[in-house]
Amino acid sequence: MNCLLGPAPVSAGEPGLWWALAVADGASPEGSASQQARPVARFEPSQTARIVREAPERLGVPADRIRWTAPNIGGLSAAWLSEGVRVARCHDLALAQRILRARPESVGGYAPVVDLPVEQPQDEASSALVGRAPAGQSSFFDAAELTGGPDASAPDVLQLAAELAAQERAASASTHPARLRLLLAAESQGALIAEEIHATGLPWRADVHERLLLETLGPRPAEGERPPRLQELAGQIASDLGAVDLNPDSPTSVLRALQQAGVQVESTRQGELQRWIEAGGRDREQRRRLLGSTLEYKRLARLWTANGWHWLDEWVREDRFHARYLVGGVVTGRWSAHGGGAMQIPSAVRSAVLADAGQLLTVADASQVEPRILAAMSQDEALAAAGSTPDLYREVAKQGRAAGTRLQDRDRAKVALLGAMYGATTGDSGALLPHLRRLYPRAVGLLERAAAEGERGGQVSTWLGRPSPSPDERWHRAVAQTGTRQDEARAATLRRGQGRFTRNFVVQGTAAEWALCWMGEIRRRLTEAGLGTRLVFFVHDEVVLHGPEPEAEQVRGIVQQAAAAAGRLLFGAAPVDFPLTVSSVRCYADA
DNA sequence: CGGTAGTGCCAC
DNA sequence: AAACGTGGCACTACCG
Incomplete structure (x- = not known):
């Protein structure tokens, strides 16, 4: 049983009121969504939590059989949580629409009945505003409140019912309806979970964090000043490298000083500095001493800027860190x-x-x-066998040795597999790819087909049916441009890049x-x-x-x-x- | 002056 | 400097 929540239709002449609409499960016949729907409550939009509480009795259905349906469920859920109401199931029309419209032709030519953009959760400032308003409003109602007057463009509950029917038809028309329905359910459930995590918060002891900062950086400095330990290191770097006017926060400035001190690097990255030290042979210790303060500064400066006192002030309230998640925020x-x-x-x-x-x-x-997902998706029996052991990489190495490939040890097995999933072509992982292909033709085949599709400019899908985005117009233009050698090189680079993206998409997306x-x-x-x-x-x-x-x-x-x-x-x-x-x-x- | 590209590092 | 996927974020340097 679906229970839709949304503004009363204009024809009802009840401006500002919401309806709860019961809609039976299963795809309704085309165009008859509204006939099958039964209004079960009319209420102020601030009252949705009460409606959720009363619904089982009103509908005569157990609470866990009701699928609460609305766009941007997260916004509603925030209000429900503040009143201690938790729902078992939901269908987020906006999240579902975003998935379905990414590749309409693979879901029976789905076209949205109403446009339902996925809304970002409010930032702290605007949720403070919402806090003064009655709880329980959906985000588009909040938007209407803030701009004054009801939002005439907000879809009413009958339009939402028609949209739900369209989404159900789309799922039924897809290649794997059960999988896609699972994806839409899981994505919607994700909206509830993200909101619950945000509301509950991760226990975070500000006093312990502050002690850590004190011990590593020294006492909290005045605004605009460096912590004592960093100030000290800044002076040390300047004297070690013999550069008086050095700004350790400016990569340009540091790079110049390093080069003048005889450090042959092209950037100031930690890894490159480490490599330069390691390359020093007999002089390694001397090099380590020369760069010690610079490396230490980088480490501590990162702590200070990313997770220092400012971060603590901003994000930790009453010993809780309230993470704000965007469900499906990554493509x-x-x-x-x-x-x-x-x-x-x-x-x-x-x-x-x-x-x-x-x-x-x-x-x-x-x-x-990810390698386990790859094994399952590709139904590669040998890789799946490795995936049924606790350490997949170790087992791959074992199989690699038995087959006489170069996948001899765990490290190589890991590099080869990760490289295959990321699209590495050079270095160790590139060299090991043929060996991996020989061992796991189906798994590597799946990755290479996904890459080929991307290089063609096509779309791929995760196991449950989330489509990858199409490359944009600019990509297609650039790829079609092959007049000069430079054009061709650029086109090839773009194609390979898109291929790496789709190759990784299928695995990363299915893992998600x-x-x-x-x-x-x-x-x-x-x-x-x-x-x-x-x-x-x-x-x-x-x-x-x-x-x-x-x-x-x-x-x-x-x-x-x-x-x-x-x-x-x-x-x-x-x-x-x-x-x-x-x-x-x-x-x-x-x- | 604000917007933004570049750099570098954190997570997976 | 790129190589080898997805992001966020803080800082500097630069641009209109």
């Missing part, structure tokens, strides 16, 4: 994060992530997801789908078990949960079962395992 379907750099919390500050008293953090990290299903399964199981433990953080293939210590053992089991269930959801009787590293700890840094 591949990965989540991105907005604000606070949630997807790049460096290991250096994870010691400030500490469970509350009596609680534990359960941290689960999925190992080697697995992770989405994993989290969805975790969420469902936590709810069904009635636990107080919550998801509080997510980074691509890692989840963090926070909850009462006595629940931890059960939670570890749930996280494990959810990973296996995600594998089965995507690939059926999964030919590969998705092993996790799971631990329950007081401190994130100890996981």
